Amino acid sequence: MKTAVIRKALLPVLAASAVMVSTPALAQNFSVSLSFGSPGYSQGYGYGSRDLGYRAHALSQHINRLAWSGGVNRLRAHDLARQMDQYQRLEYRYARNGLSPAEYRDLDRRLDRIEWDVQRTSRSRW
Numbered sequence: 001m002k003t004a005v006i007r008k009a010l011l012p013v014l015a016a017s018a019v020m021v022s023t024p025a026l027a028q029n030f031s032v033s034l035s036f037g038s039p040g041y042s043q044g045y046g047y048g049s050r051d052l053g054y055r056a057h058a059l060s061q062h063i064n065r066l067a068w069s070g071g072v073n074r075l076r077a078h079d080l081a082r083q084m085d086q087y088q089r090l091e092y093r094y095a096r097n098g099l100s101p102a103e104y105r106d107l108d109r110r111l112d113r114i115e116w117d118v119q120r121t122s123r124s125r126w
Helices: 002-026 049-069 074-095 101-121
Strands: none
Touching: 049 074, 049 101, 074 101
């Protein structure tokens, strides 16, 4: 008798806890831009930190994959990782007060240089 009552009470409690756990994930903003060639409304006017953050993260992962797969030698991979660390420290310093257009251009150029350096030294396509 007691176990039947516990089972009946347990099911709604489990369902409610599942809803409570999944609600924050559903509330996240997942913006999808369907524009081709120009940024969507959610991407700002050309100097937002989302674009730089995505590029920096993807480039850092690419450098790590190159280091692990042997696409670049160990010394070169260390140098590329050091460049990314310097970039990320500078990005953090700039972003504390918000990025100005000049700071965005500076960070964009630095990422371009690192990307070019990775393309030049690796045997893979970026």
